[in-house]
Amino acid sequence: MSALEAIATQAGSSGDADDTSTWVLGPVARGPWDAGSAHGGAPAALLARAAEALAAPGQRVSSLSYTFLGPVPVGEVELTARVIKSGSRFAVVHATLAAGGRTAMELRAVLLRRGSVPLPPGIGSPWPELPPPEGLEAIPSWFLPADATAFHPTAMEIRVIDGSLAEPAPKGRSAWLRLQVPVVAGETPSGAQRAVAAADFGNGLSTPVGFDGYLFVNCDLHVALHRDPAGEWIGLRSKTELDRAGTGLTTTELHDAAGRFGTASQTLFVDTR
Template sequence: MASAEAFFERVDTGRFLASEHTRGPWDPLAQHAGPPAALLGRAVEDREGAREDMRLARITYEILRPVPIGPLEVTTSVLRAGRSTEVVEAALAPPGAAPVMLARALRIRVAPEAVPAAVPGPGLPAPGEVEVTPFFPVPWETGYHRAMETRFTEGAFMELGPGTCWMRMKVALIAGEDVRPLDRVLVAADSGNGISSVMDFGRFVFVNSDLTVHLHRHPVGEWACVEARTSVDAAGIGLADARLHDEKGPIGRSAQSLFVAPR
């Protein structure tokens, strides 16, 4: 297990070791989906031959099974390469095992100042204007809950209903490598269902097996904000839908499909 102050340690090209900082709140042996989502996003952007005139516009993750804390391998492949768009797939797997997480990303060609910008919606209180909000109680000391700083402008982790939360990484994504704004957004986006919980954690499970992130603007800065709303049907299917922000304003949306059931 990696011991660096980072979510992952790079072992070799495409090979990583997850640290305890990736640990989620439900299983001491499994990762929160945020760090591996950011790792796959980094792999899409950094793959060999990636075009510099394209930018990630949408990435969809399929969380096939819990992501273990330990050695992992990342592979990428181009599914479609066009003049203006491309689709890239990335897979995350323990060595010699089937993938535990897949990502399929749409990248779109960009041209500076090609069209007039249109930014929807009002801004939010800045992270410096709100207090640090504690994470909900977790039975272990080290994990995602300690590796992220959280500041709610609406709601709280243990408060039922909509929530809006600024999030900032306290550790690097990969040891010894710079943290990028895209890392910060993808690490945070999977928290929408926890930020906007509508059911008691103690009585119900509401876990997501997917995550889709759309970005109309490339993020900037250290902070990412998840402005989330959750809806649940009596059949046990839910949706956590969120607007994503940085300190300059809205940058896109995220969505998670939820399996909801009594404990």
């Protein structure tokens, strides 16, 4: 794939700091609401890549906690990432995306050593739950025309397991998602990158009220991975709970073909349109 088909292209370093670089989020990063703003999953994947790049040999990304401080623009952004707690067993990376003189997104990632721990029989075995994506139809569009260049449908393929995205899902909804473009041209997305790119769809998949009458914006995204996901497909089983105070919470089980590998949550700002 060409650089134009990737989520992000590096534009160079910024300033004298070794931990800061400049990137351009391409058209496929666009979200559904504003042509100039990215879908949260796109910059989340780029920040996950930055955290992985700082992992010591033998470490894996165990959790990623994002805070959305404002819209992330499609276009040039400044990425800063550094290790704030080093260690071979446990390390912490802090990363930010900034644009136009403001910080738009922040990440704190926990890295754990990849060990070999003997466990009793049956402990740690995967437990498959979701039916496979094969045989399910891809959703051609969601809020945008099918031929639009955006995170969905261009970069992310969605196959819904239960119900239609046109209807509310008071009991939650499950779907398989597949990242169809690289985060950075010439690189195969890691399992963690695929997981966070998909996890940000949880609140949209499982909203219990209609998009036409309500606004529910996730202010953060927390992803915890108890094992590395495998394969291209990421399964989401999401449920959203809302309160009359104008807040909500989406909780998502994350699956691959072998079963559940992690959990995601999103805190929501809720209001009427």
